[in-house]
Amino acid sequence: MKKYIPAIYIIYQSVVFILFIAIILLIAVYIPSPTYANDTSLGRFGETVRPIDNPNIIMQSENITVHVSYGVSNVECEFVFINDSDKEITVLMGFPSGDLEGEYKDNLERFYDYKLYDFTAWVDGEEVEVRLEKGAKAGMVDGTEEKGMNMEDLDTIMKVYNGEGIPLDSDLYNLGSDFPYWYTWEVTFKPGEKKIIKNTYETKNTTSSTGMAHTGYILTTGASWKGRIEKAEITFIMEDIKPYQVESISPTNYTYEGNMITWQFEDFEPDFNINVAFSIREEYLLKEQFKNNEKLKPIVELEDQGKYEELIEFINEIMDKEEYSDTKTALKLTKAKALLGIEDETGNEEALEEAIKLLEEATDIGGTGSTEAAYLLLECYKKTRMDKYKDLYENKIFLRTNGVFQRLATEMFHDLKSGYSPEITNLKVTPEKVCLDIEDKDDDLKKISIKVWHMEDGQKIFILDQEISDPMQFAYSHYTAKYYGFIPAAPDDVQKDKHLYYRIYAEDWAGNLVDTGEVGIHAIKKAYNVDTDTASHWAAKYADMFSYMEEVPENITDGDKYISNKELFDILIKYSNLSPREKYDQKNVFSQFLSENRYVTRAEAIDVMISLLQGVRKLKTIEQLFETNYQISETNEPILKTNEQLLKPSDEETKALGKERHEANAFLDEERHGYKFKDWDSMPPDYKNSMLIALKVGAIIGYLDGTLRPSDYITTNETLAVLARLKHGEAYRMEEEREIKRNPYLDIVLKDPEASKWFYEHTGDKYIIFEDGQWYLLEEARFHGEVDVDKVDNGVYKQECSEEFAIQVLNSLPDIYHEEKEGKIEINILQKLGNPPHRYVLIIDANTLEIVGREIKDY
Incomplete structure (x- = not known):
């Protein structure tokens, strides 16, 4: 079957990439799996070895125990093999290892130590000698590259080496290229003989800069033996790792009791591997907060010594001084753990109640330690507060942590819902690209498949065939997975046929599946001609910015139709790049808006946009960025504060001056931005504030006849135009805000009435206007020499500018x-x-x- 090999594809990011022209490299970092693997059958190629099928030896069972600590894992393996033939057979057995000699020092692999240490092999209780041999690389025989070598050539060579005419499996052949070295030893089996093979070794866990560690066990190398494996038990003993630290476990048919994760399999073909990812970041940072501060160091010492009473007294003194606000969560958590230690030793119920209160506070505050606090709270609620665990699960755990934590909670409290199927939350397939977002509330994705093809003589000719199944890629983006990429150009004869087809499906480890089935699309790419409606359409550039969204039609004129409330909400969620948890929180906030499917007026649409973005993106006007800084004391004397204190005002202090200035600015905004439109008086009062914000930041420009038409329905293209302008302004405003907040004297300026008034009177929105479909920058005409008199009004020169520049100026400080x-x-x-x-x-x-x-x- 023909297959076109694509040049680019997988992009796994927490941020949606919408500029497809920039997606030309594979930017997801591949992290090699630690090589805990089944014994496998090997064949020699000159000085190298490679896995081969063995039709005579059965792996009857395996029992694997992995002791996992932060930095290393120690592995003990026991295999039972049987010679299922009537001949005496000598088998070369092998265990794969990483690069021991730095042969790949120029590759990314140099950052990961995935070799084996202190490897031993035992046959029926006796230790045997092992050799370290090079693995044969793809395309190499006898250690040298042979051009033109194919699988038939290799199969012939295998028959020479093997003598049994054993075919070389292509998957096994490719597997060898992943392992540059193998520990090998020979085992001789008499006819029908059973032997017990044991291996032990140590390996270092793979870690990343994000604080994620990865361990696992490779089962697929056991596929070289005859038939299916009768039974297997794999146990990971998490020595120093607490359950709440574990981020991902696959496959998911495990049990987790105490510190042991166990899998049991019967009569199975090993076509999957074991993967466990855990976070060491939070535990590390929790200790480092105390270790790096001389005054707080005793906390670590007292906790390690189990001196709970002294530890609580010490923490109380620190918390009374309120000197360490940045470590508040860590202090509360540490004190709560000490109280739980006292309760465990003495049964003191008051200590338990105080611990629960502190854990609830730590969970609400968030930050380092909040995950552990939530886990401890679940255990406490199971003892004494069965009425509160559901709220904790819904508000702090579900869709906020990871699938392992969620499962721990549902196993503690069996009435909590689990067992969700994957969902496709965004799918846009065109002849140019595939944009796919998957959501899985159980966080147990196993595989995503993306296929695009055309038909030729009744056969499928794939131009895109991608399968994503690396557990670590799913582990790094909990609950979601993304695939955004180009489709290689289809041949001309396909375009004449005018049809492409695609099928996309996602499967989780529980066997739940979401599948589009086979879907046909038009193969001809849309031609952009200056004379067409598409090219000249006023919304073309806005639609292009958001072309990855399925709600944005390919035919731009379809975007001139009214948008429904649910479509508007979905576009806002994708625009904001919200996590699943944030999305469901916002669904609750806007439940009334979403209660029935309907069209949306322009005024209501703007209100929903601004309200949602203020909630999730902290969208503010220039004045709102600083309005809380106007604080006065009870004696009406200015309160001089540091910049940091100003930006985090105390609830106890009044904001009277800030409120007064806010009201004054709102009045001026309405005069300046609202009443320039003929129909401003028809604006519903409930929507005025949101509309003024949108006008002030340049998101709304009105119609050429000088109206806003607040009661008319809004279209998809109008929605995209507003969001595009918000996007331009938001990025620039955030940059301006960061820059100005660096000044140590900002607080003095903002507190002085005259200086702050001058500051606000010279923000960028005073220098931009939109008239007759054109943006203008306002400048004093006398400094422009000879100018077009039609562009001068009362000494002000109107300089034409682009919309992007105008939006930047509007949001400048x-x-x-x-x-x-x-x-x-x-x-x-x-x-x-x-x-x-x-x-x-x-x-x-x-x-x-x-x-x-x-x-x-x-x-």
Whole structure:
């Protein structure tokens, strides 16, 4: 069967990539699996060895025990083999290993130590000598590359070496290239003889910079033996790793009791491997917070010594001082664990109740230690608070942690729901690309398959055939998986046939499946001609930005149809790149909006957009970024605070001045941005604030007749235009915000009424207008020399500009910088726009920080 080999494809990211032109490399990092593997049957190729099928020896059973600690795993294997022939046979057995000599030092593999240490082999209780041999690489025989070598050639060579005419399996052949070395030993079987083979070794766990560690056991190397394996038991003993640290386990037909993860198989063909991923980051950071601080070091010592009373007293003193807000979660968790230790030793119920309260607080605060706090809370609730576990599960665990943690909870409390099937939450297949999002609430994805083909003489000719089944890729993006990539160009004869077909399915380890079935699509790629409606359509660039969404039609004129409330919500979820948990939280928030399928007015649509983005993306106008900074004391004296304190105001302090300025700005916004539209008075009052925000940041521009038409239904293309402008403005505004917050004197500027007024009066929205379908930058005409008089109004010159530039300007802030001069500090608020630029200067005493002068200067 013909197959076109694609050049690019898999992209696994937590962020949606929408610029497909940039997706030209495989950017998901492959992490080699540690080589805990079944014994396998080998054949020699000159100085190398490679797996081969063995039709005479049966692996009757295997019993594997893996002792897992943070850095290493120690493995003990016991196999029972039987010679199922009437001949005496000598078998070369082997165990794969990683690179022991640094042969691949120029490759990514140099970052991962996946070789075996202290390997031993035992046959019927007697230790035997093992050799370390090179594995034959793909395309190599006798250690040298042979061009033109194919599977038939290799099969012939195998018959010479083997003498039995055993065929070389292509999968086994390819398997050998993954393992550069093999530990080998020979075993002789008499006819019908049973032998017990034992292996022991140590291997280092694979770790990543994110704090994820990976261990596992390779079962597939056992496929070389005759028939099926009668039974197997694999046990991972998690020596130092707590259950809440385990991020991913596959396959999922395991039991987890105490610190033991166990799989049992009967009469099976080993076509899968064991994988366990666990996080060491949180446990490490929890200790490091204390170890790196001289005042907090005793916490670690007292905890290790089990001196719970002293530890609690010490933590109480620290928490009373409120000096360590950054370690609040860790302190509460550590104190709670000490109280649980006391309860365990003495049965003190008051200690248990206090521990529960602290764990609840730690879980609510979040941060390092909150996962452990949630796990301990579940155990506490099982003892004494059976009425509270459901709330904890729904609000802190389900879709917020990982599939292993969820399963631990559902096994503690059997009425919690489990057993979800994978869902396709976004699917866009065109002749150019495939955009796929999968969601799995159990977090136990096993495999995703993406196939695209055309038909030729009744046969499927695949132009895209991808299968994604690496457990570690699923482990790094809990509950979701993504595939975004191009489809290779179909031949001209296919385009004439005008049909492509695709099938996409996702399967989890429980056997649940979501499957599109075979779907046909038009094969001809859409031609963009300047004379067509598509090319000249006003929304073309907006639709292109969001072309990965299935709600965005390929035919752009279809986007001029009204959008439903549910389609609008789905687009917003994808635009915001929300996690499954955030998505379901927002579904609850907007449950009334989603209660029935209907069209949405423009005013309501803008309100929903702004409200959702304010909730999940913290969307704010320039004034809102800083409005909480206006704080006054009970004596009406300004409260001088650090920038960090200003941006995290205390609930106890009043915000009267901030509220007053906010109301004043809202009035000015309505005068400036609202009433320039003829139908502003028809705007429903409940939607005015959201509409003003959208107008202020440039997301809404109105119609050429000077109206907003708030009661008309909104279309898909109009929705995309608003989101595109929000996206431009949001990115620039965040950059501006980060830059200005770095200034240590920002708080002084924002507290001074005159300086802050000047600051807000010179933000970018004062220098941009949209008229007659065109954006303009406003500048003083007298500094432009000879200009078009039609573009001058009251001395202001209107310079045409692009929408992207206009949105940036709308969301820009004046610069704030300072200079020290003769015991004084000059805080400069620089107007970046207009001509000429000028600045407001606030002069303060360097010692007292009192304002001693102010002036406006040219730049």
